Amino acid sequence: MSKKIISVIVALIFILNSIPVFAWTPAESLTSSSVVLMDTVRGQVLFEKNAYKHLSPSVMCKLMTALVTIEKTDLNAKVTISKNAASFNGLNLVVGNQYTVEDLLYAVMLSQGNDAAVALAEYVGDGDIKKFVRYMNTEAKELSLKDTYFVNPTGLYEKAQYTSANDIALLIKAAISNNTFNVIFGARGFGWLNGNNSSILTNQNTLFWSYKGVDGGKLGTNTNPQSFSAVTTASQNDKRLIAVVFNTSKESAFSETAKLFDYGFSKFYTGVLVPKNISQRSIEVDNVKLDLSSKIDVYYTYPVGDSFIKNISFIPNEKLKLPVNTETIAGVLKYTLNDNTVIEVNLYSDKTVSAPEDYRTKIKEIVTENRDLVTIVGILGIIEIILIIKNLIKFMLRAKKTRTQQ
Incomplete structure (x- = not known):
């Protein structure tokens, strides 16, 4: 190879290395109206855009319905479907049929499942949905979800109820510490039996099949305004992140969630502070x-x-x-x-240090450490005192007798 060609190659390498590399940051191209990327260790926000904006709580209602139900009832309990629950859209639950709490939880988490959400709310609330909603709001308060208020368990539009992307992420951070919730949230599919009909419920969050490390997810559909909310967790290199994305396009919600994860996993480390x-x-x-x-x-x-x-x-x-x-x-x-x-x-x-000892403390320690010996010495002392008293009495009696004889 001629010296001229080598010189050209070297020059090209130098020029390429001198060009600054600009890493993608979420703020540059996200079209989503509200997003948050949070770590699961301490709830640190790695990126946010309008994360505290009040939004439709469709997906949040289902997540909270699942968490409250898990905390308050037995997974194997049987739930009888009421006429009211069956009137909601979802999985076409049949009035009078019985389903386990666990089955209905999977229905709520893997599909829209409004009928399943109402059935669980009626069961846990002893037939009173308003009572169940109070449970939801109490849980939100205990988790310090300051931008969330519930009116119903389905997430169907109600002007008075709202949530935020940040609160959804905080709920997920808390809820995944519950093993039952974490397992259901991480399910890709579930065998569903509805009367004599069987089918497979498939998680509507397609990132399970398109992004490496996804271990939890749910998709929500909002009607006023029309939008989609993708809630996803993913783990890589012993680090687990939460992404919440609100977008008018389902595909954009998923693609921008993937971008957020790429950003979080490549630009942040989780390490030992102390x-x-x-x-x-x-x-x-x-x-x-x-x-x-x-x-x-x-x-x-x-x-x-x-x-x-x-x-x-x-x-x-x-x-x-x-x-x-x-x-x-x-x-x-x-x-x-x-x-x-x-x-x-x-x-x-790093060590145990005793208090300085005075003479009282020292005597007490000696007595405690030599309890048996002290007991023996005490008994001998008492016997000695008795003998002394006895001899003293004898001496006094003899002295009195001597004086009488004189």
Whole structure:
């Protein structure tokens, strides 16, 4: 190869390497009206667009209906379909037929299943759907879902009910810690028996079959205005993310969910913020030095190449006095991240330290440690005192007798 050709190749390599590479970021091309990408470790928001905007809660109602039902009843319980439940669209449930709670949960999660949602609400609410909706709102309050309010379990349009993409993600983060919910949320299909007819319910979230690592999902359909809400979780390299996307196009909802996952998995790491059993701070308690450490590895999610830590502060336990053991919280390490996420890490002493001993404490310890010996010595002491008293009485009687004889 001639020197001229080699020079040209080298020049091309230099030019190509000098051209800056611009990584795709979600803000550049998302058409969805509202989205959020959240990690499942701490609920850190990795990207959001109008995530707190109030939207139709179709998918949220079904998710909350499933969670409340799982928490309040037995999966094997039989539910008899009422005329009211059968009047809703969904899986054409038959009045008077019985289905297990588990079957109806799969119907709610894998399909639109409005009739199944109403049947579950009636069963759990003892025939009172309003009572069940109160359960839903109570659960939302307990999970600090500040942009959510329920009016019905189906998600059918009601002016007074609403949710947000961020609240949906927060609900999923909490709900997947429930193993039953997580299994049903992660189901791709389910064998359905409706009377004498059998079929396969297939999850309407098609990302299960088009994106690597998808392990949970549901699709919601909103009517006012017409839109689709895709709720999906995916895991790669021991990291699980949640994406919630509202879009007027079903295909765009799925494709933009995939873009969000690509962004989250390639641009963020989940790593150890505070390792366990490694000294983080030292304090003095009654002139005794204590090294403090965490009992567990504490994780967080951060952008590649950035610690993402805005501030670190330490709050000692001002009430701490000797004695100190390894189970007492000696202080709290407080991390504030760049996205204002606050992570508080409890720190503990690496050793047990007893309180200084005074003479009373020392005597008490001796007595406790030598209880049997002290008992024997005490009995001998009592016998000795009795003998002394006895001899003293004899002496006094003899002395009295002597005086009388004189």
